[in-house]
Amino acid sequence: MNSYAAVSDLSFLLVEPSDTQKKIITKALEDAGITQIEYANTIQETMELLSSFPPDLVISSMYLPDGSANDLIDQIRNNKSTEDQCFMLISSDRNRDHLEHLKQAGVLALLPKPFSQKDLKRAIYATLDLITEEELDLEMFDPKTLRVLVTDDSPMAQKHVAKTLNSMGIEEIEFAENGKEAILLLHEITFDLIVTDYNMPEMDGRELTEAVRNDPELAHIPILMVSSNSDSSQLSNITQEGVDAICGKPFEPSIVRKLLAKILS
Numbered sequence: 001m002n003s004y005a006a007v008s009d010l011s012f013l014l015v016e017p018s019d020t021q022k023k024i025i026t027k028a029l030e031d032a033g034i035t036q037i038e039y040a041n042t043i044q045e046t047m048e049l050l051s052s053f054p055p056d057l058v059i060s061s062m063y064l065p066d067g068s069a070n071d072l073i074d075q076i077r078n079n080k081s082t083e084d085q086c087f088m089l090i091s092s093d094r095n096r097d098h099l100e101h102l103k104q105a106g107v108l109a110l111l112p113k114p115f116s117q118k119d120l121k122r123a124i125y126a127t128l129d130l131i132t133e134e135e136l137d138l139e140m141f142d143p144k145t146l147r148v149l150v151t152d153d154s155p156m157a158q159k160h161v162a163k164t165l166n167s168m169g170i171e172e173i174e175f176a177e178n179g180k181e182a183i184l185l186l187h188e189i190t191f192d193l194i195v196t197d198y199n200m201p202e203m204d205g206r207e208l209t210e211a212v213r214n215d216p217e218l219a220h221i222p223i224l225m226v227s228s229n230s231d232s233s234q235l236s237n238i239t240q241e242g243v244d245a246i247c248g249k250p251f252e253p254s255i256v257r258k259l260l261a262k263i264l265s
Contacts, residue, residue, distance in 0.1 A: 007124055011036040013053070015046050015060040015072065016090075021113075025059065025090060032121050042066045047075055050082045057108070057127045062091035062098065070098060073105045077156045084163055086127050090115060103228040103249040106160020110250060126252040130167050141264055143169035147190065150175050151182040151208060152197040152226070157249075161195055161226065164253050168260070179203025183211055186218050193264065198227035213242040222263040224256075 012034055016022045022039065029037060038053060040046040043066045046058065058076070062069045069089050076082045089102055092113040099110055108130070109123035148170055150161050162173050174189060176182035178200040186194075194212065198205040205225055212218045223242070228249035245259040 007033040007128060008035055010034060010057065010124070010127060011038070011053075011055040013038045013040060013046065013049060013055040013058045015040045015042075015058060015064065017041045017061070017063075017065055021061065028115075028117060028120055029059075029124075031117065032124055034124065043072045043075060046072060047079070047082075050076070050079075050085065054082070054085065057086045057088060057124075059088045059090060062089060062093045068098070070101045070105075073102060073107070073156075077105055077159070083159065086130060088123050088127075100228060104154040105156040106163075107250045108252070122252065126254065129253040129257075130164065137261060141192065144171055146170050146192045146264075147172040147174070148193045148195060149173075149182060149185060149189075149191045150195045151177075151179065151200070151205070153177045153200045154197070157197065157226075164256055165195075167253060168257055177202075179205070179208030179211065182208055186212070186221075191221055193260070194221055194223045196223060196225055198225055209242050224259060224263065 012029060014022065014025060014037055016025060016039070026037060038049060038055065040049055042064055046060075050058075060069045060072055064072065069091070073087055076085050076087065087105070087107045088109045088111065089107055090111045090113060093099065102110060108126045109119070111119050111123060148165060150158055150173055152158050152161065158175050165173060174185055174191075176185055179196075180203045182194070182196065183203075196205045196208055203211070205227070209223055209225070212221060212223065222244045225243040225246045226249060227246060244263040247256055247259060
């Protein structure tokens with residue numbers, strides 16, 4: 001169990017080249033109870049600080065003098081010492097392609113500019129929730145014995161999902177890159193839960209769900225769908241396919257914990 005007990009214990013690194021935005025975000029963080037804040041202006045400064053001062057959360061704007069937040073998250077995730085770093089974006093960028101990469105990289109939150117204090121606090125508490133390990137409270141299962149199959153074609157997304165599950169006491173995790181790989185593993189190993197992305201090559205999450213529900217040996221396994229698609233009609237179709245719960249990207253540990261407690265109890 002982590003020793004963190006309050007938001008005031010968290011340390012933040014704000015990556016923001018604009019002095020005006022820096023002041024606005026700093027005041028919002030201080031109003032939310034955050035007192036430990038360090039600053040960086042560039043990707044290079046950020047990586048140097050992360051090697052000597054790993055904060056609980058990096059908050060970055062989208063555009064930096066030496067690259068974008070996508071370049072920064074790639075450097076963070078591809079570095080062994082920083083790959084598990086909690087990351088959040090505050091940006092006015094609405095480009096879906098730019099944001100999709102960050103979602104797949106396992107960011108905790110994507111906040112628009114201007115952001116609300118309520119949304120900022122949710123992201124802060126998601127950070128606290130992720131680093132304060134708290135086992136799932138399940139009636140019939142010991143989280144340490146649960147076997148979970150995570151199906152996602154993004155290695156970074158796989159790591160983020162695994163980290164979130166690890167924080168709940170779930171240790172037995174296998175990975176598949178698409179639905180076809182998942183089906184092969186499901187016939188080799190007994191799983192208690194499937195966590196699957198929606199968009200994947202070869203066989204997507206909807207097709208995987210359909211295959212599982214139509215197989216008498218697998219049909220009983222609960223499925224948690226993770227989707228970065230905000231199209232409500234598409235999400236409605238997913239629920240009709242036999243998915244037990246849907247979680248958005250980026251997803252908050254507290255929401256995942258509630259969903260898993262619901263579908264596994």
